[in-house]
Amino acid sequence: MKHVFNEGGLLSQQVDGYTPRPQQLEMANTIQQTLADGNILIAEAGTGTGKTFAYLAPAILSGQKVFISTGTKNLQDQLYNRDLPTLRKALAVPFKAALLKGRSNYLCHYRLGMAQADPMQKHHYDTLHSLTVWLGRTKSGDLSESNLLEENSPIWSKVTSTIDNCLGQECPNFSDCFIAEARKQAQEADIVVINHHLLMSDMALKASGQGEVLPSADAYIIDEAHQLPDIASQFIGNRISSHQIQELCRDSIREIEQDAVDMGSVRDYAEKVESSLHSLRRSLGDSEQRTPWLNIVGKLGVKIKLSQLTECLDNLAEQLELAAERSKGLEQCYERCNSLIDTLAFFSQEQADDSMILWADIRSSGLILHATPYEVSDYFQQWMEEKPAAWVFTSATLTVAGKFKNFSNQLGISDAETVVWPSPFDYKTQSLLYMPSIPVEPNNEQYLSHIIDISKQIIEYSQGRTFLLFTSYRALNTVADALKEQSDYPLMVQGSATKSSLLDEFRDHGNAVLLGTNSFWEGVDVRGEALSCVLIDKIPFASPGDPVLQARIDVLRERGGNPFSSIQIPAAVIQLKQGIGRLIRDTKDYGVLVLCDPRFLSKPYGKVFLRSLPAMPITQEISDVKTFFADRA
Numbered sequence: 270m271k272h273v274f275n276e277g278g279l280l281s282q283q284v285d286g287y288t289p290r291p292q293q294l295e296m297a298n299t300i301q302q303t304l305a306d307g308n309i310l311i312a313e314a315g316t317g318t319g320k321t322f323a324y325l326a327p328a329i330l331s332g333q334k335v336f337i338s339t340g341t342k343n344l345q346d347q348l349y350n351r352d353l354p355t356l357r358k359a360l361a362v363p364f365k366a367a368l369l370k371g372r373s374n375y376l377c378h379y380r381l382g383m384a385q386a387d388p389m390q391k392h393h394y395d396t397l398h399s400l401t402v403w404l405g406r407t408k409s410g411d412l413s414e415s416n417l418l419e420e421n422s423p424i425w426s427k428v429t430s431t432i433d434n435c436l437g438q439e440c441p442n443f444s445d446c447f448i449a450e451a452r453k454q455a456q457e458a459d460i461v462v463i464n465h466h467l468l469m470s471d472m473a474l475k476a477s478g479q480g481e482v483l484p485s486a487d488a489y490i491i492d493e494a495h496q497l498p499d500i501a502s503q504f505i506g507n508r509i510s511s512h513q514i515q516e517l518c519r520d521s522i523r524e525i526e527q528d529a530v531d532m533g534s535v536r537d538y539a540e541k542v543e544s545s546l547h548s549l550r551r552s553l554g555d556s557e558q559r560t561p562w563l564n565i566v567g568k569l570g571v572k573i574k575l576s577q578l579t580e581c582l583d584n585l586a587e588q589l590e591l592a593a594e595r596s597k598g599l600e601q602c603y604e605r606c607n608s609l610i611d612t613l614a615f616f617s618q619e620q621a622d623d624s625m626i627l628w629a630d631i632r633s634s635g636l637i638l639h640a641t642p643y644e645v646s647d648y649f650q651q652w653m654e655e656k657p658a659a660w661v662f663t664s665a666t667l668t669v670a671g672k673f674k675n676f677s678n679q680l681g682i683s684d685a686e687t688v689v690w691p692s693p694f695d696y697k698t699q700s701l702l703y704m705p706s707i708p709v710e711p712n713n714e715q716y717l718s719h720i721i722d723i724s725k726q727i728i729e730y731s732q733g734r735t736f737l738l739f740t741s742y743r744a745l746n747t748v749a750d751a752l753k754e755q756s757d758y759p760l761m762v763q764g765s766a767t768k769s770s771l772l773d774e775f776r777d778h779g780n781a782v783l784l785g786t787n788s789f790w791e792g793v794d795v796r797g798e799a800l801s802c803v804l805i806d807k808i809p810f811a812s813p814g815d816p817v818l819q820a821r822i823d824v825l826r827e828r829g830g831n832p833f834s835s836i837q838i839p840a841a842v843i844q845l846k847q848g849i850g851r852l853i854r855d856t857k858d859y860g861v862l863v864l865c866d867p868r869f870l871s872k873p874y875g876k877v878f879l880r881s882l883p884a885m886p887i888t889q890e891i892s893d894v895k896t897f898f899a900d901r902a
């Protein structure tokens with residue numbers, strides 16, 4: 270590892286501007302040992318440690334089969350297309366690498382053909398035609414490379430497959446199938462880059478006894494591991510959406526038109542299912558909400574509409590059973606229909622499964638019913654045990670007040686080595702923490718007017734170059750409206766353009782102010798003077814209105830635990846650390862962090878937050894902020 274990371278080593282020779290860091294070398298050595306011993310490591314690596322190279326180099330040099338999982342598809346692409354080629358060149362050792370994403374990322378030949386033949390899609394003809402042309406050129410079938418579809422395009426689900434509607438080896442296009450090819454390459458590769466959603470869908474499939482999506486490996490390295498407990502909880506359990514039911518109805522009609530035109534009864538029953546689905550959605554009222562299922566299942570008429578929907582699905586299943594022998598596609602529609610009936614029954618039972626939180630996500634366009642487990646630790650632990658391998662969990666934000674307990678408890682990991690490598694940045698000289706005195710607490714109606722005044726002052730001293738990070742859209746919009754009235758600096762407000770174009774604009778201006786909520790707290794990298802100040806409006810406690818969080822809080826309280834210190838504070842600490850991590854991104858960066866919430870200093874729990882931050886000079890005097898920037902002008 271010294272040969273790779275030290276001054277004059279392989280990385281110094283190959284990577285422009287590479288700076289050796291002792292933390293990075295230590296981390297690489299520790300991961301090398303973990304992979305060799307087949308152990309479990311949980312490691313927090315502060316911003317600037319260079320953790321990506323610190324795990325990629327030992328993974329490549331181990332000669333083992335290693336899965337690397339990242340938080341997002343963008344990071345996955347970056348790792349595969351930028352970091353791995355850099356290391357391939359620097360290390361000069363042969364290895365095979367593969368990129369594997371979830372099946373919804375790959376164009377499906379069979380479903381593209383179905384969509385083209387579907388008269389209901391004729392207004393998308395141009396896009397479908399462009400996709401067909403692209404199909405002839407692409408090697409991977411990864412739709413993100415095509416630039417033809419927005420992620421929320423209605424066409425996306427028409428031209429990609431799900432585990433329910435894929436025909437597998439009986440598909441007429443199986444020999445050309447992009448997913449089958451990507452999996453084959455993953456099977457043969459030494460280093461496979463995946464994402465947490467795919468990793469957790471493997472766990473969910475295994476837990477439901479339906480097999481697995483990933484081949485076995487010698488080691489798993491999970492980056493951005495702080496996201497894993499939440500993603501695991503989205504995958505374990507049961508869910509059924511109005512979209513799934515509509516897709517079944519439409520696929521059944523398309524299959525009939527293709528292979529069983531004489532069976533018009535399937536069309537009639539599919540239409541009845543859709544109409545009873547609309548009627549169920551209408552019975553739930555107009556407002557969009559995420560709410561416990563118990564709160565709405567008692568509403569007038571909901572139970573009746575639910576049983577009518579089940580009855581219509583039963584009737585459709587009877588018809589599909591008769592049609593199933595006509596084609597593989599119809600046989601599969603029959604199986605999908607039965608599986609939806611089983612899932613719906615889960616939400617119709619009088620006596621619900623008490624290990625699950627039943628809740629509904631009601632949207633104007635439809636409805637999703639979820640059964641989410643109270644805890645994912647048992648599932649995760651069992652899944653890990655079934656994969657005898659080395660495990661590395663890493664992120665810049667895993668500890669709460671220096672301890673890993675919160676993270677390891679959530680995933681049920683009991684026997685891991687734990688290490689913290691602090692950031693190599695010198696926060697004492699590069700930064701200042703300003704904690705303004707605000708005379709009221711965040712729930713006071715005057716609170717936002719204080720945030721507006723502080724924001725104006727800060728922006729003036731930092732000459733723009735500021736991120737204002739909020740915990741709610743209400744606060745964001747109120748402050749944005751106030752700043753729009755008089756601002757000498759370009760203002761960028763979340764929602765006015767895509768995240769990436771707002772960030773590009775922010776960097777280009779060099780003196781802009783960006784206002785954002787959740788999605789700007791993480792995964793945003795603006796180096797240099799363009800970002801010299803980060804203001805956080807209040808402690809980022811999750812909304813207690815979230816039905817899953819509320820149910821977990823209630824259960825812990827019933828068991829005699831303290832949900833505030835065990836659930837709410839740790840989650841807010843991790844979120845705060847992510848937000849703060851936007852400020853200093855390089856050894857030459859400098860900046861002021863503004864933590865507005867008076868509870869950081871007035872409440873006993875405020876200490877937990879402050880103990881979780883890098884050691885920065887703290888002030889309550891705005892004149893110190895002025896001096897900090899003036900000294901660096």
Ligand code: SF4
Pocket residue numbers: 377378379380430434435436437438440441442443446447448449
């Ligand atoms: S095997 Fe499945 S994913 Fe592949 S082309 Fe056929 S239906 Fe689509």
